[in-house]
Amino acid sequence: MSAPSPGKLPKTSLFVVAAALVDRDGRLLVQQRPEGLSMAGLWEFPGGKVDPGETPEQALVRELAEELGIDVEQACLAPACFASDMLGDRHLLLLLYVCRKWHGTPVAQHASALRWVRPVELHSLDMPPADKPLIGLLEALI
Numbered sequence: 844m845s846a847p848s849p850g851k852l853p854k855t856s857l858f859v860v861a862a863a864l865v866d867r868d869g870r871l872l873v874q875q876r877p878e879g880l881s882m883a884g885l886w887e888f889p890g891g892k893v894d895p896g897e898t899p900e901q902a903l904v905r906e907l908a909e910e911l912g913i914d915v916e917q918a919c920l921a922p923a924c925f926a927s928d929m930l931g932d933r934h935l936l937l938l939l940y941v942c943r944k945w946h947g948t949p950v951a952q953h954a955s956a957l958r959w960v961r962p963v964e965l966h967s968l969d970m971p972p973a974d975k976p977l978i979g980l981l982e983a984l985i
Contacts, residue, residue, distance in 0.1 A: 874956070886958070904917055
């Protein structure tokens with residue numbers, strides 16, 4: 844993770860939410876970013892941008908429905924940790940929630956692929972820089 848140069852603040856901030864969906868076997872769901880998007884081919888936790896007027900939890904419920912076709916209740920989202928990184932001239936703040944209960948079967952609506960992996964397997968995946976620091980915490984939690 845990189846910080847802006849001293850005395851130089853990022854032009855804008857980007858607030859992003861993501862979910863560590865945990866199945867009954869203790870595996871996590873990751874999705875592969877599709878071609879045509881920045882960081883195409885990288886594996887990430889499902890989620891997305893927080894729109895103006897949304898709470899992080901509202902945004903994550905909406906994103907999981909749009910990206911995976913699953914329904915999640917806000918009460919089932921447990922705040923876990925965050926990551927902070929520079930993304931070009933923007934500051935990225937990623938809020939990660941753990942979720943163990945949802946309705947429906949996840950389907951890749953916008954991703955190239957989905958994979959269920961053990962937390963230790965995350966180390967071998969090519970992931971965005973903001974996601975990498977979250978792996979150790981997830982190993983300890985799951």
